[in-house]
Amino acid sequence: MDQIEIRNLVPNFLNFYELANQPDHDETARWELWEGHYNFAAVPPGDQGQAMARQLLEDAWKEYGQHLSVIEKWSPDIEKVKAHLTKVKEVLGYDLPIQLVVIYFVGGFENNAFVAPFDEDRLALCLPIENGDSDITLVHELTHVVHARTAHLTAEWERTIASTILQEGLAAQLSKYVIPGKTDECYIESKKGWLQSCAKKKREIILGIIPFLTDSSSETVTKFTFGNGTTGHEREAYYAGWEIVHSLLEQGNTFEQIAHIKEEKIPKYLNQAIAGYLSQR
Incomplete structure (x- = not known):
């Protein structure tokens, strides 16, 4: 049986946003709060990724307020994940159990979901929610998860x-x-x-x-x-x-x-x- 763990980082983002959304906070202060209280973005690893994450934050900052109600009301749906995972496994011809961590996060409105290593046995499927849920995105990323098993793929950033x-x-x-x-x-x-x-x-x-x-x-x-x-x-x-x-x-x-x-x-x-x-x- 597939084992799916849900990790919801949306409350972490809302905590950061409440702290950062103050009139006396400039870009530097926001970034320091982001690093200390949230620190999650769909970017490559390393210094280049951190620079990209900072730019994403600044580009998206004014939009967060307009989407705050959507972010606050959002909740995970594990049954939908299970149903789509079953379908993807069927199409790709894979019948062994999948162990998966689904991480929901607030991105920068760039619609960049991704899959990355989580631990020795599990992959992390990371899904942004600020634009709402997308079944297409979910199936796309679940395909990566199952494909990693069928083809023995590396889940690292560096691959051919x-x-x-x-x-x-x-x-x-x-x-x-x-x-x-x-x-x-x-x-x-x-x-x-x-x-x-x-x-x-x-x-x-x-x-x-x-x-x-x-x-x-x-x-x-x-x-x-x-x-x-x-x-x-x-x-x-x-x-x-x-x-x-x-x-x-x-x-x-x-x-x-x-x-x-x-x-x-x-x-x-x-x-x-x-x-x-x-x-x-």
Whole structure:
């Protein structure tokens, strides 16, 4: 039986917000309170991540007051997590128990959920709630959790770009399969207009990412996720994954087959998949 632990950081955020929301507190004071009373954000590890977290806080600060009632009224729904996890396991062909910690937090309105190591046996599924709950986001992130088991994936930030592409593409396309009926933007887009802009540079994005498929450095992972890739678009690994996994599914591959490609074989597998994709376009 799956074991799901809920950790709710929303009260921690509300405590921070009450302390920080004072007229005599400037940006520095807010940041110090954030570090002391909350200190949780969807950013890469290290100094660069802390700098990004501080910028997210400042960019989002004025919006928090407008969304405070939503944040205060929000409550976790473990039954929904269990139901979607069961479905994802079924589609990916995984029948062993999953041990999982679900961490709910208040982010910076950037809609950036993520999965990270929690302890030796468990992954943490980290879900922002300031924009409300999203079944699509939940299924996307649960796909990462189950995929980590089927393919023996590392859950660390540093992993090959090939693995990043396949993971994100599988999660986006599976969320579309499980929660159908929305526009493509709903499954992959974090900023309005991003998908259409990427589509105009489709071939350039795919060609530009090929030389980095085996690169697992933090700098390169950041470049193709948070950064501007090779064509000036954020999250180019997500777009490449969306396109390549869609192509694989069109060719008759199943979600289960794709999910069981072991991590050490993903760069070669993806290189072949990209070659097939480009030959058709």
